[in-house]
Amino acid sequence: MPKARTDLDLWMNEALASPDTNELSLSVPLHVLFGEAVDVARFHKSYWKPEVKDGKVVRRGLEMAASKKKNGNALTAKTGEEILSLQRAGVEAGTLYLLAVDPKKASPFERGQVVLDEITATLEWLFDDGVEDANDARLTKLGQAHAGDPATADALALALDDYAALAAPHREAMDGLGGFDVAMLDEAKELAAALRARPTESAGLGEKAREALILRNKVIGLLNARMATVRAAARFVFRDRPDIVREVTSAYGRRRRAESARRAKKKADAPLPLVSPI
Secondary structure, three states: OOOOOOHHHHHHHHHHHOOOOOOOOOOOOHHHHHHHHHHHHHHHHHHOOOEEEOOEEEEOOHHHHOOOOOOOOOOOOOHHHHHHHHHHHHHHHHHHHHHHOOHHHOOOHHHHHHHHHHHHHHHHHHHOOOOOOHHHHHHHHHHHHOOOOOOOHHHHHHHHHHHHHHHHHHHHHHOOHHHOOOHHHHHHHHHHHHHHOOOOOOOOOOHHHHHHHHHHHHHHHHHHHHHHHHHHHHHHHOOOOHHHHHHHOOHHHHHHHHHHHHHHHHHHHOOOOOOOOO
């Protein structure tokens, strides 16, 4: 009995033939992208057809922006289904890659994300003392500088270095605060160096793992491109309905921007220090 074809089987040829780079550069973590893919596909299904009442269009539909050009990223009635299929294919390709990787040669990327989150959370708690000072300003500046970081090794390495440097003078105060392990400050520097020592994520991988990684990245590239197509079409078609456009934008990206704006406002609203009369 022949093996049933999976979503990865369906997309493999197109993915491998795609001209996209073998490296993966995303503006959101991979698990977030997979989750948002479902939301974008649902949006496509809900808003594909215009809403008509008494023969009059009362709400436009995405089909009004459908491209007549026949290419992989053209917006069609099937784009939503393709997004779901590519999401499943991406998950499958990711699993195959992880199974092919030698644990001893695994990338420090995931550990780096954990350490960065721990340092950031502890600094935010430490500095949140009701007084706006230089520490708050530095933390705000770092948050703004890294708000739009892509999910790449170089970006993570820079963030680890920056936050570890900000935390360095506060080692004693951070040690044990909320369960924080101060050894992470040293680990952050080691992880940053390790990330930079690998010019590509595939460095040091075996041939099988490298091929699996390339396939995963290319499948995710197809997924990301179709999601971008739907979002771009939504911004155009519903340009007079920001409430609808909001439904398809990245919630993760909105939270990052909102946090950056919140910190900036907090800094701007801080009372100026009193100046002693001469």
